[in-house]
Amino acid sequence: MAQTTENRRPIIVQKYGGSSVADVEKLGKVADRIVATKNAGNDVVVVVSAMGKTTDGLLGLARQVAAAADSTDPPRRELDMLLSTGERVSMALLSIAIQSRGIEAISFTGSQSGILTNDRHFDARIIEVRPHRIEDELARGKIVIVAGYQGVSYRREITTLGRGGSDTTAVALAAALNADACEIYSDVDGVYSADPRAVPQAKHIEELSHEALQEMAECGAKVVCAQAVEWARRSGITIFARSTFSPIGEGKETVIRKFAPSETLTARAVVGESNIVLGRVENAACLDELLKAAGQCNVTFKDLQVGERGGTFLISLLNVPDWQGAKRTLLAAVPTLQLSENLAAVSVVGDGFASTHEPPVRFLTGLKNAAAKPHLTILLLCE
């Protein structure tokens, strides 16, 4: 049992993703891991996602209900009411599983955990964390289970944090509690140089800077969400990305922490993202209208590039619940807007790229050779 300087017990924040708690048996294994961490002398706070594909199921149900009345756009506030129940089910069941093992535990919703957010439903940002109730229960010796992905706005409305939001809950709580570690458990044992399901020869990465993982996450890597990594970088929180399915205390991991700026030039990973829309406007004067319309339909542009002759941008459809409705809004605002749908983006991420273009150029050469295959178009976006 590691003792910190204040002679308090170390605080460990653990986050378990949906596939880690997909059924009663897996939930039991997660409970065993949590109890082992507690019994090793730590205070333990657990952030849990909805079981398996629950969130997708609820979202599908909402769309079905809207579609039955010939409407396409379920209101975001109600989506938050709906989707936030998924994590509440898994948090209660996990607390029951731990208490059934004879260890005291208590579950808290995002609101009860003091996760305060802005008012942007379905994609809210955490603005403050006030974990008083969590601290009280830790002091009583209990394991605290927190519903991930959700908070409460200053208008006392339930909000959700967008895809991967449970990671952000975990890191923000780790920072607010001054935790000794933030462990993110999923079905992969850390970060790889490419998606191991698509690229069998992908290499496992043992250590990574916050900056590199944030960039990978923003380009579509799914191990830890980008907002969470950004929060960890700003707060100096070290993240341990591990697999739930490795035996306790064994298995590989990736440590994401603060590094001194790299002297060497290293390509760390290749990441991809599907469901991308490429937008083009010929006239930069339209951009004001376009950004206003995007705000109205809660669409975020990435890689926005503006020049004298107009601009390009990408939209990731991951956090857009109703793309058809959003498209209508954008085209109504700027009828000359050109949209290319059903695209995917591939990115190479590494350290030291700002000082040379050598790795990007090698990457592009590889891509161009691949582009001899049909259906692959290269769009060059240099930063």
Next chain:
Amino acid sequence: MAQTTENRRPIIVQKYGGSSVADVEKLGKVADRIVATKNAGNDVVVVVSAMGKTTDGLLGLARQVAAAADSTDPPRRELDMLLSTGERVSMALLSIAIQSRGIEAISFTGSQSGILTNDRHFDARIIEVRPHRIEDELARGKIVIVAGYQGVSYRREITTLGRGGSDTTAVALAAALNADACEIYSDVDGVYSADPRAVPQAKHIEELSHEALQEMAECGAKVVCAQAVEWARRSGITIFARSTFSPIGEGKETVIRKFAPSETLTARAVVGESNIVLGRVENAACLDELLKAAGQCNVTFKDLQVGERGGTFLISLLNVPDWQGAKRTLLAAVPTLQLSENLAAVSVVGDGFASTHEPPVRFLTGLKNAAAKPHLTILLLCE
């Protein structure tokens, strides 16, 4: 459109049970009925139960999780966290369904609706209703959808109200909002003289006093829960019990309202309840210990009768999540306690029974003839 004296719009509280919102299609029909009520010039507050068998499903999952660790008793606080999600799913979906029809609506949890309860988890009692947010949204012209069966305790914990609790939510809100009507929709078109599924010749009852329905509900009738009827009686709320599946504005109903005390002697209905345990103690001195133990394991006695030679009581297992655990606690406190399990109770309910024993005696004669059949024991409990 009926105008009340204050020249405000009439307020209608409607409650829809689980079978009324069991799937997307039924949910749409409920939305149509709500919109029609709104369009008729009323302010509408809707209390909704969990979809179909959701609550039973969640409870089963909790028991499975506990059993996987050889434990039988899921903690009641966590059960409330878990079960309260069921109504939150249906409230959000119903709000989406209404908004998809172009009518403004907003959903509120029990806590947001101002349903304040005591701290008795899994079977909480409403102690106060502060429906300020509901009143604000009604004033903005919105339909308000409320998650039934749940509230928040003075310790800021989520609580649930026990079986049938959504009825109590509806009546308590109707009283707090000074509503013009409280309509309880289920899969039956009101109250019958016996369960129509068991007794095909059961007669539909058009009007009933609060007192008679409360007694029927306490003896196992399921159309409206006993606590709700008691609340309606105390607040003078008229309840309309209707079927969700009748065409809008048509079909039978039972009106439950205040009556002048009846002069005539009327047997109104025969009701039954299964899952009854009969308890006996030979020594009245044990009763203190017994009642203390019952409090510990949250078991309520009904029809408790105490004399010099001991006492008898009934336990309905409907709101006892872990009977095996409760039984151990009771027997540990009073080892001489005799328990007869797997019983059912049959009661006759009517007006004017206090002044004569004639109807109960006729009922008993009928029962005794039936008792010639095996497995039927008669226990006489006179009030």
